[in-house]
Amino acid sequence: xxxxxxxxxxxxxxxxxxxxINCAYENTAFDYFxxxxxxxxxxxxxxxxxxxxxxxKKEGRFTISFNKSAKQFxxxxxxxxxxxxxxxxCAAKWDSGYSTLTFGxxxxxxxxx
Amino acid sequence: xxxxxxxxxHLVMGMTNKKSLKCEQHMGHxxxxxxxxxxxxxxxxxxxxxxxxxxxxxSVPSRFSPECPNSSLLNLHLHALQPEDSALYLCASxxxxxxxxxxxxxxxxxxxxxLTVL
Numbered sequence: 001x002x003x004x005x006x007x008x009x010x011x012x013x014x015x016x017x018x019x020x021i022n023c024a025y026e027n028t029a030f031d032y033f034x035x036x037x038x039x040x041x042x043x044x045x046x047x048x049x050x051x052x053x054x055x056x057k058k059e060g061r062f063t064i065s066f067n068k069s070a071k072q073f074x075x076x077x078x079x080x081x082x083x084x085x086x087x088x089x090c091a092a093k094w095d096s097g098y099s100t101l102t103f104g105x106x107x108x109x110x111x112x113x
Numbered sequence: 114x115x116x117x118x119x120x121x122x123h124l125v126m127g128m129t130n131k132k133s134l135k136c137e138q139h140m141g142h143x144x145x146x147x148x149x150x151x152x153x154x155x156x157x158x159x160x161x162x163x164x165x166x167x168x169x170x171x172s173v174p175s176r177f178s179p180e181c182p183n184s185s186l187l188n189l190h191l192h193a194l195q196p197e198d199s200a201l202y203l204c205a206s207x208x209x210x211x212x213x214x215x216x217x218x219x220x221x222x223x224x225x226x227x228l229t230v231l
Contacts, residue, residue: 034219043117043203043222044156089155099144099207099218103155 004092006104013111019077021107023090026071030092030102035064035075038087038106047088048075080111116140117223119204125229128194134226136187136204144168145187146220147179148203156203156222162187194230201225 005024013019023033032051036044050057050064050073057064063076077084090104117138126132136145144163148156161169162181170179176198178190187204205220 032219036222041201041225041227043119043201043225046219046221049219087153093219099209099220100161101158101220106153106155108153 004090004102004104006090006107008107009105010108011110013077013080013109015080015082015111015113017080017111019075019080019084019109019111021075021088021090021109022072023074023092023104024070024072025092025102027092027094027102028071029094031095032093033064033066033073034091034093034101035062036089036091038089044089077109080109082111082113085109085111117204117206117221119202119223119226121226122224123227123229125231126191126194127231128196130194131190131192133191134189134202134204134228136189136223137185138206138221138223139185140206140208140221141184142206142208142221143184144207144209145181146205146207147177147187147189148205148222149198150201150203150225160189191228194228196230199228199230201227 034049035047037047038044048059048062050066061078066073088107091101120135147159150156158171159173160179165181176193180188203225204223207220209218
């Protein structure tokens with residue numbers, strides 16, 4: 001019940017295209033859903049996050065869509081660029097007195113020039 | 114400023130060595146975390162400190178010993194490691210500890226220390 005299922009495992013998108021990564025969860029105690037972007041050899045960087053009372057959040061080319069009833073959320077990267085090539089992790093946070101994260105397994109995104 | 118710093122960036126050690134990893138944040142965060150990350154895998158939680166007290170130890174072998182000297186610093190002491198311990202070690206922090214928790218409290222990661230055990 002603590003799992004977050006992420007798909008696809010890898011994704012190749014042409015420059016200028018839309019990248020879509022999906023995540024699903026079961027635990028309704030999750031109260032915050034961040035996405036992290038990680039480049040090789042670097043730490044994960046917080047990219048964008050959403051609360052479950054919001055259906056969509058947009059920051060620049062990055063958009064999270066959230067479907068509370070389906071327990072699904074997704075990351076859309078518009079106008080994908082080669083510099084977006086990285087591993088993306090969705091996560092779900094629950095309140096254990098501090099921030100406890102459950103991560104998806106990650107998606108390796110390659111944006112071809 | 115949401116910066117977590119970690120030193121060293123790279124570390125190579127033998128199985129009999131003792132070394133330490135250091136993490137620092139000056140954001141006033143009261144929870145700090147150590148993670149281990151293997152290639153192509155998500156981070157695995159090792160330890161959580163909340164208000165400088167160890168709150169979670171995820172069944173980590175005793176050859177890893179965490180220490181939180183103050184609210185800004187987190188150390189991970191390493192001794193008698195095995196080659197399979199080679200990984201990227203990540204530190205993270207989040208704004209709140211036990212009190213004043215908010216739903217937007219999430220974790221900010223440092224760049225990591227790439228550890229190689231020979």
